[in-house]
Amino acid sequence: MSIDIVIQRIRECCQQSDPSASECAQLLADLKIGLTRLQSTLHSNTQKNLELAREGYELATLLSVRLRDESAFEKYIALLRPYYFDYPLPSSPRRYLILGLYLLFLLIKSRIGDFHIALELLPCHSDPFIKFSLDLERDMTEGRYNKIWHARQTIPDPSYSFFVEMLTIAVCKDIAKCMECSYNSIGVQEAVNLLHFSSAQQLESFIRENGFNWVIENQRINFHPERESPILTLDAHQLIHQNLVYAHEIERII
Template sequence: MADKELQLIYQGLKRSFTSRDYQSASQQLTAAKIALLQRNALIPTPFTPRSILLTAREILELGALINIHTEDESAFSRYYSQLQPFYDDQTITPPSPNKSKVIGLHLLLLLSKNDIAEFHTALETLEAPEQDPYIKYPVMLERWLMEGSYDKVWNATKSSEVPSEEYSIFTRILVNTIRNEIAMCSEKAYPSIPILNGINLFFLSSEREVVEFATEKGWHILDGRIYFPQDDENREVLEAGSIIENTVAYAKELETIV
């Protein structure tokens, strides 16, 4: 296969991605990876021309980003792993302009899975992470998560601080993880809360969304309140209550929750 043919495959893939046709792009990724395999370019070697390695790196980066848009976390992680030899090889120049974005997205995915140990392991390999906006963002979120400042995380996911569209997709997953953690703590800390307070507590937009969330959790709803399942262990867990208080400290209705 000639270089021109590889470039045609790459350009077609890029057009589909740019036009947001992620279904076609996903199908084109298969042909692109076969083309790279035929050229021994899925893993960088000294014997593969640099021009082909640059194209291979860009195809794999597109693969990672495409799978974010299709919300395929496992596929994104596979592409991230495949990109590491390309990022580590200093002979492949110029450096990728998308490297920080892909790494930052990987960090954000680790946060959404609550894999804090792996998050810090990945962070230790980076130089001056807080100087890069793509890396700084997940680092900032992780710090707030460790503080229990979930309201700051929520506000950051809704602000202009989100570095790119792809980050917005992963932050939705992160917020859902936080929401479920708060739900678990709420069950332990309180016998019931007003539905209205659930909007701020669970970072939702309306009472209807709160009712839907409560129904998914199997909670009982009666007379405008959500009733959590209670047992002796739940009543003894006081620490969970302090976590909830940190979460909703910014809400004016805090005193009515308990």
């Protein structure tokens, strides 16, 4: 199968509502073989071949998002970098869509340093795709979590749905950990509101799926059902001795 046909079929898979995972995996394997053969030819660095390889990697990147394959997504981003930043090619219409996705991916993984390094490489921060991810990073930094949930209604492209969903889950986990550290117990409905869930059943599923050791009794969540208050014991003689030593040393310094 020629590389042009493979790319066309991958393009069709990207447009399907529910692409077949096995078919996509085979197409991505065929793409890898086709691009390897293309790059091994004597004239592989012609503009036509470079643009063809770039489109192949772009479609593979978008398809990996459709398949919810994070490791494949990051791999194809790495393969795309030379085509975006090194080769003198005309700008791709998919460039900022994909780079905006990559910024969102870094934000989900809490790789904030890499996020800002990637951002510095971009000449335009006002592009809608880049601005979307940049605004989410600012909302996360400033604790404006309500805007994270609202972002699901304002995504700039359907391909962003997967990562935005992951981001909202990460925010829920952060809020849950803060609740656990701040309270001994809290009302179920109050927890549902704080985590932006639609029902107590959704809250129970969240607790179960994330392994939180919480107990629900009488419409309240007990965060530490088995934890006893620690008993602190102080050795008075040791403290007095240590304070006298400090006082003696201060006198010597003076």
